[in-house]
Amino acid sequence: MGVRECCATFLAGLPNPALPFLPALVMGTSFAAFFLFMFYKKYTNLPVKVILIHMLKKIFYLLPTHDHSESETCKNPGCVRCKKYEELKTQIVQKMKEIRANKPEFISQQLEDAVKKIEYESSPFSKCELDDEPKKKKSNLELQKPTLFYMELAANPYWNDFEVYKKELGFLKLNFSIILKDFMSVFNALKNGDNWGWKLNDIDNGHWCIFPFIDQGRMNKSNSQRCPNVSAILEALPSLMKDCVFGNACFSILYPDSHIEPHHGPSNVRLRCHLGLNIPDGCWLEVAGTQYKWKKEETVLFDDSFEHSATFVNQSSSSQATPRAVLLVDFWHPDITSQEKEVLLELLAP
Numbered sequence: 001m002g003v004r005e006c007c008a009t010f011l012a013g014l015p016n017p018a019l020p021f022l023p024a025l026v027m028g029t030s031f032a033a034f035f036l037f038m039f040y041k042k043y044t045n046l047p048v049k050v051i052l053i054h055m056l057k058k059i060f061y062l063l064p065t066h067d068h069s070e071s072e073t074c075k076n077p078g079c080v081r082c083k084k085y086e087e088l089k090t091q092i093v094q095k096m097k098e099i100r101a102n103k104p105e106f107i108s109q110q111l112e113d114a115v116k117k118i119e120y121e122s123s124p125f126s127k128c129e130l131d132d133e134p135k136k137k138k139s140n141l142e143l144q145k146p147t148l149f150y151m152e153l154a155a156n157p158y159w160n161d162f163e164v165y166k167k168e169l170g171f172l173k174l175n176f177s178i179i180l181k182d183f184m185s186v187f188n189a190l191k192n193g194d195n196w197g198w199k200l201n202d203i204d205n206g207h208w209c210i211f212p213f214i215d216q217g218r219m220n221k222s223n224s225q226r227c228p229n230v231s232a233i234l235e236a237l238p239s240l241m242k243d244c245v246f247g248n249a250c251f252s253i254l255y256p257d258s259h260i261e262p263h264h265g266p267s268n269v270r271l272r273c274h275l276g277l278n279i280p281d282g283c284w285l286e287v288a289g290t291q292y293k294w295k296k297e298e299t300v301l302f303d304d305s306f307e308h309s310a311t312f313v314n315q316s317s318s319s320q321a322t323p324r325a326v327l328l329v330d331f332w333h334p335d336i337t338s339q340e341k342e343v344l345l346e347l348l349a350p
């Protein structure tokens, strides 16, 4: 093709200058978006849905939003959680390869999309893409933002008003006094200076301690033996999330003058339950902007992949005040099928 023909072809391809500005702009933008999309698809081989989400995110990142990023940044360079979660991504990708080869019929589209997203994020191409992303900004529309593993599942900040796990929550409430008795024995020991089995969580403001029975999927044998009735009760819950790195069960105490900054859980495959054990005035949970005041002997079920925080206001004589105490129990998201659970237990083994 000669230079003249080439120029003629190029000029012919441009939008007609006689077109008013707006239609020309819309046409030009649509063409650009289409080619960008095709290029993305060819390069990443991701499902259309995932690409659209990525592109929308890019657009929303450009809009100014309220910034909660402080709470998202872990200040501990040797954090086991961060390190563990990096290893977990590699594990997920590796195990999925085996599952795809051995039992592809078990893999639902939701699961496939969830793993593809991780594969994409850990490929070198996407690494540089992600580094470009202004991570510090995020849209208010994205109050649900699991940090590690996302599946397309029904999403509600609070699940109390849904007929979900009524039996299991009822069972916890029925056993309240037995659970409280086990709690008081280890809490009194802590008050007397014996912190055996307790773990202090690092927060900027105040004190937050847990006594784990299941810690990131692993049974804590010594703590379970110290509270045999609580372990028996946990064992009796069919939908308890165990043997999965996202599953936890523990006593959790929060002292006055404490604030757990807004943050997101690692995954939406779990729902988190708190059974109120000791609930003083002046403390509350907040999920996706809605506050909930814990109640003694009552359960609250919530999706901690939504932005959430916990607050216990400052008190004048905090040495006198008792901490807020709950039994925390993680359940599987109710929409996860038994086949998906089987695959997830392999992918997310602790």
Ligand SMILES: *[C@@H]1O[C@H](CO)[C@@H](O)[C@H](O)[C@H]1NC(C)=O
Binding pocket: 178, 181, 228, 229
């Ligand atoms: C708790 O468990 C222990 C040991 O199994 C048992 O002796 C005790 O009676 C239980 N307590 C209650 C309140 O059920």
Ligand SMILES: *[C@@H]1O[C@H](CO)[C@@H](O)[C@H](O)[C@H]1NC(C)=O
Binding pocket: 197, 198, 199, 212, 219, 220, 221, 222, 223
């Ligand atoms: C149980 O949890 C406590 C607190 O994190 C820890 O010190 C202890 O080593 C754990 N025990 C087991 C058997 O995992």
Ligand SMILES: *[C@@H]1O[C@H](CO)[C@@H](O)[C@H](O)[C@H]1NC(C)=O
Binding pocket: 171, 174, 175, 178, 229, 230, 232, 233
């Ligand atoms: C929990 O409550 C149920 C129902 O009241 C009861 O059958 C069961 O024995 C209790 N569990 C324990 C460990 O006491």
Ligand SMILES: *[C@@H]1O[C@H](CO)[C@@H](O)[C@H](O)[C@H]1NC(C)=O
Binding pocket: 205, 206, 257, 314
């Ligand atoms: C509560 O106390 C902490 C220190 O314990 C302080 O940093 C924080 O600003 C106080 N908050 C209020 C609202 O007084």
